[in-house]
Amino acid sequence: MSWDILITHIKGLVQVREPGTEIVAGDAMATLPILPNAYLAIKDGVIADYGNMDALLVHHAQHTLDASGRFVFPSFVDSHTHLVFAASREEEFVMKIKGASYADIAAKGGGILNSAHKLQQLSEDELFERTRKRADEIIATGTGAVEIKSGYGLTVKDELKMLRVARRIGRETPLTVKTTFLGAHAIPKAYTHEDYVSLVIREMIPAVAEEKLADYIDVFCEQGFFTMEETEMIVEAGKRFGMRPRIHANQLHRSGGVQVGVKTRAISVDHLENIGDEEISLLQNSGVMPTALPGAAFFLNLPFPPARAMLQAGLPLAIASDYNPGSAPSGNMPLMIALACIRMKLTPEEAINAATINTAAALELQGTHGSITRGKVANVFISKPVPSVAHLPYAFGSPFVEQVILQGKIMSAI
Ligand SMILES: N=CN[C@@H](CCC(=O)O)C(=O)O
Numbered sequence: 001m002s003w004d005i006l007i008t009h010i011k012g013l014v015q016v017r018e019p020g021t022e023i024v025a026g027d028a029m030a031t032l033p034i035l036p037n038a039y040l041a042i043k044d045g046v047i048a049d050y051g052n053m054d055a056l057l058v059h060h061a062q063h064t065l066d067a068s069g070r071f072v073f074p075s076f077v078d079s080h081t082h083l084v085f086a087a088s089r090e091e092e093f094v095m096k097i098k099g100a101s102y103a104d105i106a107a108k109g110g111g112i113l114n115s116a117h118k119l120q121q122l123s124e125d126e127l128f129e130r131t132r133k134r135a136d137e138i139i140a141t142g143t144g145a146v147e148i149k150s151g152y153g154l155t156v157k158d159e160l161k162m163l164r165v166a167r168r169i170g171r172e173t174p175l176t177v178k179t180t181f182l183g184a185h186a187i188p189k190a191y192t193h194e195d196y197v198s199l200v201i202r203e204m205i206p207a208v209a210e211e212k213l214a215d216y217i218d219v220f221c222e223q224g225f226f227t228m229e230e231t232e233m234i235v236e237a238g239k240r241f242g243m244r245p246r247i248h249a250n251q252l253h254r255s256g257g258v259q260v261g262v263k264t265r266a267i268s269v270d271h272l273e274n275i276g277d278e279e280i281s282l283l284q285n286s287g288v289m290p291t292a293l294p295g296a297a298f299f300l301n302l303p304f305p306p307a308r309a310m311l312q313a314g315l316p317l318a319i320a321s322d323y324n325p326g327s328a329p330s331g332n333m334p335l336m337i338a339l340a341c342i343r344m345k346l347t348p349e350e351a352i353n354a355a356t357i358n359t360a361a362a363l364e365l366q367g368t369h370g371s372i373t374r375g376k377v378a379n380v381f382i383s384k385p386v387p388s389v390a391h392l393p394y395a396f397g398s399p400f401v402e403q404v405i406l407q408g409k410i411m412s413a414i
Pocket residue numbers: 082111112115220248251296322324325326327328
C-alpha cells in the first residue's frame with residue numbers, strides 16, 4: 001500500500017469536515033475546523049486519508065511533501081467570474097479616477113459593450129489562449145474550481161464562442177469549471193430592449209442548450225440593463241432548457257434582483273451592494289445563496305454588502321472574485337478574503353468558509369469540493385510558512401500560496 005502524495009507535519013489542516021456538511025450559515029460560519037500537526041494522503045486523485053501525525057501508519061508515497069510551519073487548505077472555489085474576455089479596460093479605470101461613474105461609461109458605449117466589441121474580433125483559439133493565461137494565474141493563487149460566464153459576445157455566434165472557450169478551460173486545465181450563459185448582460189446599440197430580450201430567449205438559449213454549453217443562466221438585473229420582468233422571463237426560458245438561474249442582483253441600485261432570484265428559485269444572487277432588511281428577510285429560508293463580490297465593491301467604490309446583518313439573520317454567505325475587465329480585474333481569492341475581512345468585517349474563519357464550502361455549494365460541487373473530506377477531489381494548496389490562518393487576510397496582497405495540488409497532481413513551481 002502506497003499513497004500517491006503524502007503531506008506531512010502540517011501545522012494546521014484547514015476546513016476538515018466529515019461527509020455531510022454541505023453549507024455553513026449564520027453563527028456556524030465563525031467555526032473553521034483546523035486539525036493541528038496533521039498529515040494528508042492523496043490517492044487516485046482524491047483525498048484518501050488525513051489525521052494527526054501520531055496516527056500516520058502508512059508512510060510510503062510516490063511524493064512526500066513536508067509542510068512544517070505551513071497550513072494546508074482546500075482549494076478555493078470561485079463561484080462568479082467572467083474569465084473569458086478579450087482585453088483589459090484600463091482606459092476606463094483612468095476615466096473613473098477622473099470622476100466618471102460605471103453607469104456614465106456604460107452609457108457612452110464603454111463598459112460591457114466595449115468588451116463585446118473587442119471579443120467579437122477574436123478567433124476562438126486566440127480567446128482561449130488569453131483565457132488560459134488567466135486560468136494559470138488563478139490556479140497560482142489557490143483556486144481549484146471556477147464558474148465562468150458568457151456575456152461579452154452579445155451575438156449568438158459570439159456567446160457560443162465564449163462558452164466553448166469556457167468549456168475548453170475545463171477540459172484542458174486542471175480547473176473544475178461550471179459555465180453560465182449571460183447573454184442578457186447588456187443591450188447592444190443596434191437593438192431595442194424588446195428585440196434583444198427576444199433574441200436571447202428565442203435564439204441564444206436554444207443554441208446554447210443544443211451544444212450543452214451552459215450549466216446556469218444569469219441576467220444583469222439593473223437599471224439601464226434588464227428589468228425585473230425581463231430578468232424573470234429570461235431565466236424562466238433558461239430553466240425550460242435545464243439551466244438553473246444565478247443572478248447579478250442589486251449591484252448599483254435596489255434593482256429587484258433579489259426578489260426575482262427568490263421567486264425563480266435561483267441558486268445564488270450575487271453582488272448585493274444595495275440591499276436592505278427587506279431583501280435580507282426574503283433570503284431567509286429561500287435556499288438562495290447570497291454571494292458577495294468584494295473585489296467589485298472595492299474597485300467601483302461601492303458600499304460593501306451588509307455581511308454582518310446577513311449572518312445575524314442566519315443566512316449563509318459566499319464570496320467570489322467576479323474576475324472581469326470592467327469592475328474587478330483580479331481573480332485573487334486570498335485578496336477577496338482580505339477585503340471581506342477588512343471592509344465587510346468578516347472574521348478570517350467566516351471569510352474562508354465563504355470562499356470554500358459555501359462557494360462549492362453555490363456551484364453544486366458540495367459533494368466533491370470545498371473542504372478536506374475523505375473521497376473529495378484532491379484540490380488543495382500548501383501555504384507559505386505563516387504564524388496563523390488569520391495571516392492570510394492580515395497580510396493582504398502578499399503571496400500566500402506556496403504549492404498547489406489539483407486533481408491529485410502537483411502543479412509545477414508557481
Ligand atoms: N455587473 C455586471 N457585470 C460585471 C461587470 C462587467 C463589466 O463591466 O465588464 C460585474 O459583475 O461586475
